[in-house]
Amino acid sequence: MNLRHLAAPLLAAVLLGAAGAPAFAHEGTGIDEGRTTTPFRTSAFLAPHQSSFTLAILLPVPTNHVHSVGTATVQLNSDNTARIAVNATGLLNGAPHAMHIHEKGNGECPTADAAGDHNGHQAISTTDGLPAYGPIGTSLTTTGDTSPGSALAVDRFPSSGTFHYSRTIQLTSDVAQQVRNDNAVVVVHGIDYNGNGRYDNVLGASELNPALPQEATAPALCGPLH
Numbered sequence: 001m002n003l004r005h006l007a008a009p010l011l012a013a014v015l016l017g018a019a020g021a022p023a024f025a026h027e028g029t030g031i032d033e034g035r036t037t038t039p040f041r042t043s044a045f046l047a048p049h050q051s052s053f054t055l056a057i058l059l060p061v062p063t064n065h066v067h068s069v070g071t072a073t074v075q076l077n078s079d080n081t082a083r084i085a086v087n088a089t090g091l092l093n094g095a096p097h098a099m100h101i102h103e104k105g106n107g108e109c110p111t112a113d114a115a116g117d118h119n120g121h122q123a124i125s126t127t128d129g130l131p132a133y134g135p136i137g138t139s140l141t142t143t144g145d146t147s148p149g150s151a152l153a154v155d156r157f158p159s160s161g162t163f164h165y166s167r168t169i170q171l172t173s174d175v176a177q178q179v180r181n182d183n184a185v186v187v188v189h190g191i192d193y194n195g196n197g198r199y200d201n202v203l204g205a206s207e208l209n210p211a212l213p214q215e216a217t218a219p220a221l222c223g224p225l226h
Contacts, residue, residue: 050078054179056186056223058088062112063123064191066090066220068161072186074101074225080176084140086165088188091220093161095199096154097190098139098217101171101225103178105134107185109222118214119204123193125218127207133185133222137175140165140186152209152217179225188221 058070068090075083091097110129115122136148141156146169150156158165171179178184193215194202203214 052076052180054182054184054225056225058086058186058188058221058223059109061110061124061129061191061219061222063115064218064220065123065193065195066191068221070188070221070223072223072225074179074184076171076176076179080171080173081168082171082176082179083168084166086140086186086188087163088158088221089162091161091188092190092192092197092199094159095190095192096157096159096216097163097188097220098152098154098157099165099186099188100136100140100148100151101138101175101179102133102135102185102187103137103175103183105130105183105185106132107134107183107224108132109185109187109224110219119202121193121203123191123203123214123218125203125207125214126187126189129187129219129222133187134183137178137184138169138171140167142167146170152212154212154216182224182226184225186221186223186225187219189217189219191215191218191220193218 054074056072058072060066068088070088072086086099110124110132114128115124116128118125136151139146139150141150141153143156199213199215201213206212206214206217208217
């Protein structure tokens with residue numbers, strides 16, 4: 001399937017905001033924006049004085065049998081608070097999708113040649129992609145902690161196939177600098193490699209947590225912030 005033909009209509013739907021998509025911004029840190037079903041509007045993120053605006057077009061990670069698309073935006077203020085929005089559609093429904101800002105790699109997404117052998121199948125795991133996008137700097141959880149320590153907090157990430165996430169959080173100075181330097185990448189995880197509607201062990205166990213299937217932690221969507 002031609003990726004351009006796949007991405008165009010899906011991306012248009014994401015940018016317009018998927019009607020009825022559940023929201024994943026909750027109270028808990030004192031600076032969350034609250035639950036909303038308002039469609040995505042780029043005008044809502046126009047940067048005020050001393051803030052920067054970056055956008056990532058989230059495309060399927062090659063070899064991982066993903067047929068989804070998304071966008072991510074970061075409005076970063078001078079005090080390193082950041083309003084972050086992630087919109088995605090076409091992911092596995094009813095399963096958690098961990099999301100992170102990765103940093104200090106090459107500021108890019110992995111290509112097909114990064115794929116490794118996972119239980120006899122060619123796929124890109126989170127570890128396979130590290131040279132391209134780098135380690136986790138921020139976990140884009142729906143509530144609570146956003147540090148790398150919450151990387152696999154599966155109960156605090158979106159769990160639907162189509163979602164709109166919006167949250168205001170405090171970035172560390174290190175992550176904020178990487179965003180400003182165009183060396184930050186948004187990655188959404190969780191794939192259905194064999195198309196059976198659930199995470200299973202077709203790719204073996206995750207190298208991040210052997211209690212989880214590789215499908216649950218493998219990267220699905222990826223996009224550099226620019």
